[in-house]
Amino acid sequence: MAESGNLSAILKKKGELVMEDTPIPQPGKNEVQLQMQAVGICGSDVHYWVHGNIGDFIVKKPIILGHEGSGIVSAVGEGVTHLKVGDRVAIEPGLPCRMCKHCKQGRYNLCADMEFCATPPTDGNLRRYYCHAADFCYKLPDNVSLEEGALLEPLAVGVHACRRAGVYLGSHVLVCGAGPIGLVTLLTAKAMGAAEVAITDLEQGRLDMAKKLGANHCIKVDSRDPQVMAKKIEEAFGEQPDITIECSGAEPSVQTGIYATASGGCIVLVGLGAPTATIPIVNAAVREVDIRGIFRYANCYPTALAMIASGKVDPKPLITHHFPLAKSIDAFEVSKTGAGGAIKVMIHCNE
Numbered sequence: 001m002a003e004s005g006n007l008s009a010i011l012k013k014k015g016e017l018v019m020e021d022t023p024i025p026q027p028g029k030n031e032v033q034l035q036m037q038a039v040g041i042c043g044s045d046v047h048y049w050v051h052g053n054i055g056d057f058i059v060k061k062p063i064i065l066g067h068e069g070s071g072i073v074s075a076v077g078e079g080v081t082h083l084k085v086g087d088r089v090a091i092e093p094g095l096p097c098r099m100c101k102h103c104k105q106g107r108y109n110l111c112a113d114m115e116f117c118a119t120p121p122t123d124g125n126l127r128r129y130y131c132h133a134a135d136f137c138y139k140l141p142d143n144v145s146l147e148e149g150a151l152l153e154p155l156a157v158g159v160h161a162c163r164r165a166g167v168y169l170g171s172h173v174l175v176c177g178a179g180p181i182g183l184v185t186l187l188t189a190k191a192m193g194a195a196e197v198a199i200t201d202l203e204q205g206r207l208d209m210a211k212k213l214g215a216n217h218c219i220k221v222d223s224r225d226p227q228v229m230a231k232k233i234e235e236a237f238g239e240q241p242d243i244t245i246e247c248s249g250a251e252p253s254v255q256t257g258i259y260a261t262a263s264g265g266c267i268v269l270v271g272l273g274a275p276t277a278t279i280p281i282v283n284a285a286v287r288e289v290d291i292r293g294i295f296r297y298a299n300c301y302p303t304a305l306a307m308i309a310s311g312k313v314d315p316k317p318l319i320t321h322h323f324p325l326a327k328s329i330d331a332f333e334v335s336k337t338g339a340g341g342a343i344k345v346m347i348h349c350n351e
C-alpha cells in the first residue's frame with residue numbers, strides 16, 4: 001500500500017493533541033523501519049496529555065505519543081540480520097546507552113541515558129511509520145497477534161514486578177489496584193505458579209475483570225483504615241500473603257500493602273503516586289518486610305512473549321476498545337474517562 005504521509009499523534013503541548021503528518025523516517029545502521037500496527041494507550045500517555053508532565057519529565061516541545069506498539073518491518077537498515085521485510089514484531093520502547101554500569105550489568109532499565117518512546121524529549125510510535133533499534137524488536141510467532149504484541153509492553157512490567165517480588169510455585173500474592181498494570185501482574189503471578197492471588201480496588205467493574213482473569217479473591221476497598229483492609233485480606237487468604245505487589249500508587253493502598261504482608265515477606269512498589277508518602281516503616285522494619293521498587297523492566301520481553309505464545313497467559317480480555325489511527329483523539333478521550341469500562345484502548349495504525 002502506497003502511503004503519502006506519516007500520520008502521527010502529536011502532543012503539541014499540555015492539553016493539545018493533534019493528528020498531523022510527520023516525515024517518514026529511514027532506518028539507520030542496525031535499525032528497522034516499521035509500518036506501525038497496534039498501539040495501546042497507556043496511563044502515562046494520557047497523563048502527559050492532561051498534565052504536561054510526569055515528575056521531572058516535562059513536555060517542553062511537541063512530542064509523538066505511544067509506546068505500547070507492534071509493527072511490520074517495512075525496510076531494514078545496514079547490519080540488520082535477524083529481521084526482514086514483512087516480519088511482525090513487538091517493540092520494546094526503551095533504548096539504553098549500552099555503555100554504563102547498569103547497562104553492562106543487564107539492569108538497563110536503570111540507565112540514566114535511556115531514550116524511551118513518548119517520554120520527553122523522545123518521540124513515541126503512535127504513527128504510520130517509525131524506526132527502531134532492530135535488537136529491541138521481537139519477532140512474533142504466527143500464533144501471537146499484533147495486538148498481543150502491543151500488550152507485551154504492560155505485560156513486561158508484570159514480569160519484572162513478579163521477578164523482583166520472587167513469585168514462585170505456591171506463592172500467595174496480593175495485588176493492590178486492578179488497573180491494566182495490576183491485571184497484567186495478576187496474570188503473570190498466576191503463570192509463574194502463584195497458588196492464590198488476591199486483588200483489591202475501589203471499583204467493582206475492575207474487580208469483575210480481575211475475577212474473569214483468574215483472581216482467587218477480589219476485595220473491594222471500602223475502608224480508609226489500612227489495618228482494617230489488611231485484616232480483610234488476611235481473612236480472604238486464611239493467612240497473610242508472602243508477597244504484595246502494589247499497583248495503584250495510592251498512599252492508603254501502600255500502607256495496607258505493608259500491614260497485609262506476612263513477616264519476612266516482600267512488597268514491591270509498582271504504582272507511582274505522590275513523590276513522598278507516609279508509610280508504616282517501623283512495622284515493615286521490625287517484621288522484616290522488604291520494600292522494593294521497580295522501574296519498567298529489563299530482559300522481560302522474551303519471557304512475556306513466551307508466556308503468550310505458549311498459551312500460559314491470555315491478555316486479550318484487557319482490550320476493551322479499538323480505534324483507527326485517525327481517531328486517536330477519540331481513543332484518548334475514552335482512555336481518560338474510562339467510558340464504557342475502558343481498560344486497554346487499542347489503536348490500529350494501518351486503518
Ligand code: NAD
Nearest residue numbers: 043177179180181201248249250253270271272294295296
Ligand atoms: P490505573 O490508574 O488505570 O489503575 C490504578 C487502579 O488502582 C485503579 O483501578 C484504581 O481504582 C485503583 N485504586 C486507586 N486507589 C486505590 C486504593 N486505595 N486501593 C486499591 N486500589 C486503588 O493505572 P495503571 O495503568 O494500572 O498503572 C498503575 C500504576 O502503576 C500507576 O501509578 C502507574 O504510574 C504505575 N506504573 C509504574 C510503572 C513502573 O515502572 N514502576 C510502570 C507502569 C505503570
Ligand code: ZN
Nearest residue numbers: 097100103111
Ligand atoms: Zn546505560
